[in-house]
């Protein structure tokens with residue numbers, strides 16, 4: 141419990157709540173110290189002590205990897221890998237760099253190759269050696285850049301080493317925010333562990349496969365809800381590795397109580413945690429950092445931005461009725477399937493599905509209201525190409541790897557820039573190309589500037605007026621001021637929800 145520190149000073153929720161409240165102060169302090177320059181700025185530099193060392197010390201001396209600091213620096217630069225922390229392992233040149241003398245490495249590398257992974261992606265190059273050294277990491281890399289394998293490979297190695305040493309019980313917990321993502325992680329894991337003698341399972345709503353005791357597994361994949369329920373019954377005292385996929389979502393209000401329970405159940409003092417996401421807003425990073433011991437942050441490319449291989453555009457649709465007309469036009473003009481269409485609610489998702497089905501489109505829909513079995517059947521049909529267009533909610537925005545999605549359409553304007561990045565990231569995966577089209581109407585003006593800025597920073601052409609729109613915060617501040625002038629300020633309460641809200645403000 142010490143390592144993540146959530147239990148210090150009493151109930152875990154309270155501890156997390158106080159961490160959340162503490163965030164703005166620390167952030168302000170840091171901003172002051174960094175003379176107003178955000179570490180999140182578009183120009184990323186190697187700010188790690190290792191990077192500083194590269195510049196200051198001998199450029200030719202070989203490190204423990206046998207590679208010179210210059211080589212390490214050049215490799216990071218080539219792959220746009222930026223690191224922050226101390227004593228950072230050099231990136232992999234190839235997968236076989238992880239190879240040690242033990243027999244199982246050979247089989248594992250053959251499994252990696254069989255998945256079609258011949259060369260590590262940038263995040264894999266840097267995260268794998270760090271996790272093999274049991275370092276706690278915060279990894280931010282674009283959507284579709286292979287983060288799953290970046291944590292699965294070292295976890296499989298560590299679990300196997302643990303099993304060889306005779307350690308009993310669950311060695312690693314892998315957490316994803318949705319059932320679909322957890323199932324996807326479990327699928328990749330199953331391919332990776334073939335022939336290695338490791339026992340892995342997906343903890344789903346229906347439990348593990350009948351008759352299986354999950355405490356006898358080596359690696360368990362699950363959603364926070366399933367894990368928090370399982371933790372109540374079994375505890376996770378043997379767990380050495382805890383991976384948060386879509387970490388910023390898992391530290392979000394909706395999951396905070398469940399994640400607290402999971403973390404509290406992992407009492408092993410050897411426990412190491414790793415956070416992965418395509419987006420890590422600064423406030424969430426502050427929170428995550430306060431849960432980790434000497435973490436290393438790895439960033440690939442530009443932080444919190446959409447994948448560079450996606451062509452993005454904005455389409456003005458006037459009003460609600462204009463959306464359906466614009467969608468019909470896109471379909472009639474030969475927009476290539478498979479297409480994912482995002483809406484902002486379950487009701488809107490169902491309604492659009494009905495409208496399109498009446499028009500003869502090969503369409504289906506998915507949202508959290510459907511039963512688990514129905515949801516996975518829809519996902520399978522879409523993967524197999526039996527559906528051309530899938531209408532969905534943000535349930536599908538994070539982590540889901542439909543490799544061939546050609547087009548993402550934001551039918552409803554995303555509620556935040558983070559949501560935009562994840563939605564758009566369902567296309568253009570693993571270096572493929574894709575397009576993302578976002579409908580907007582007048583009432584979306586408040587958020588338009590943020591999205592336009594994101595597009596601009598990924599090299600898209602955006603009309604200048606959009607970049608000059610008034611900051612949403614300025615508009616909001618003005619509205620709040622107007623309200624304050626007319627009403628007394630409501631009394632603040634001390635609940636977790638209220639504290640989070642205050643941090644957000």
Ligand SMILES: Nc1ncnc2c1ncn2[C@@H]1O[C@H](COP(=O)(O)OP(=O)(O)OP(=O)(O)O)[C@@H](O)[C@H]1O
Pocket residue numbers: 256257258259260261264281282283284285286287288289417418538539540541543565569570
């Ligand atoms: N080394 C590799 N070489 C080629 N393809 C890879 C490699 N690693 C992963 N992939 C493929 O890249 C795709 C995206 O990987 P993954 O789902 O892990 O991305 P991600 O970074 O987790 O994305 P997101 O942020 O959207 O969750 C997958 O189809 C995966 O099979």
